[in-house]
Amino acid sequence: MPETFIPSGTTDVADLIKWAAAEGKPLSLHGHRSKAGLGRPAQTEYALDIGRLSGILDYEAAELVLTLRPGTLVSDVEKLLGASNQMLAFEPPDYGPLWGGPASRGTIGGAIGCNLAGPRRFKAGAVRDHLLGFAGVSGRGEIFKAGAKVVKNVTGYDLPKLVCGAYGTLVALTEVTLKVLPAPEKTRTVLIFGLDDTKAIQALSAAATSPHEVAGLAHLPAGIAAQSGVGYVAKAGTAITAIRIEGTDVSVKARCEALRDLLGGYGPLEELHSMNSAWLWREIRDVAAFALPQDRVLWRLSVPPMNGPIVTATITAAEPDARFFYDWAGGLIWLTLPHAHDAHAALVRNAVAAQGGGHAMLFRADLATRAAVPVFQPQPEALAALSRRVKDSFDPMNILNPGRMAPSAGA
Known part of the structure; x- marks a missing residue:
């Protein structure tokens, strides 16, 4: 296990990242580790635990705006909003049991970093559509803010959207502001x-x-x-x-x-x-139906909805023990398969590519498999080069969660 630093505030986070950058010591960022099994495995000597950065900073129910620390539990936020008949419209899922962990341990920072949304996404949008602003620390150890407590605040780059789904590879979040909505009657x-x-x-x-x-x-x-x-x-x-x-x-x-x-x-x-x-x-x-058994690999497929049945039929023809269900009108397929050293990656990704393309993410597999098989849909070289330039601009020393989304240079 890596040695873990537990900061008490934004200044501590900045000081720790400055030290890590100066010493060339990469950091793995985490909250309560409910999503430690998601993405490529982190292999660093040091870890930065931002789960202690929790709590509500400001809640303006009449304005439908909530500001809080990233380590705040989603379950606590839902209780707070429920008391005012409000909700997080992107419906953050609780995936802890998928990796054998406890339920209700996911944090707001984890939901934002992994851009996780539930069945209402096709109507209400993704997490990135509800993040109004944030404060955080770059890989240089610089404290900065982006966005504001209003919806129409974007000039230049829309950085709140950029950090959603970045898996902590661009910035260590220390404060976030979310748009909330009235709960249905x-x-x-x-x-x-x-x-x-x-x-x-x-x-x-x-x-x-x-x-x-x-x-x-x-x-x-x-x-x-x-x-x-x-x-x-x-x-x-x-x-x-x-x-x-x-x-x-x-x-x-x-x-x-x-x-x-x-x-x-x-x-x-x-x-x-x-x-x-x-x-x-x-x-x-x-995805409660696929929480057990833990040794089966789990894929998350994004495809054109009408093509979903052909994709699953192709996979099932080659692997009859495949199990699956559809969300988002068929645009999202959850697929579980028996354990294999390659997680059936060629079968799954070829089936998706043959039916109009899409994305296939390896959502659950053992450490060795996630280290060997691309977890995220491989990007075309031009897009991968752009992703590397964005990473370099925020984290030139590759300090923050190196290798979490793609192998680091020289790996």
């Missing part, structure tokens, strides 16, 4: 039973392009549906196609009725209300 889910993958994606597409403002679109094949929070409402071996509706009581009721009329020709319908609906979407959000 009511939530219901319309279920269609028994559809194959192709018909299900067609039904989800019809719902997505309807005027009924859906807030969740997922399809669980039969084997996955049986493990879900609504398995009890479906017959054994029955697939579930789910469409979530949110809003005021009257509006939700009317839109559910309209969706039932629109989709009634696809198959038998049912509705989930309140707690059962929330349970289902929480399990979809957290």
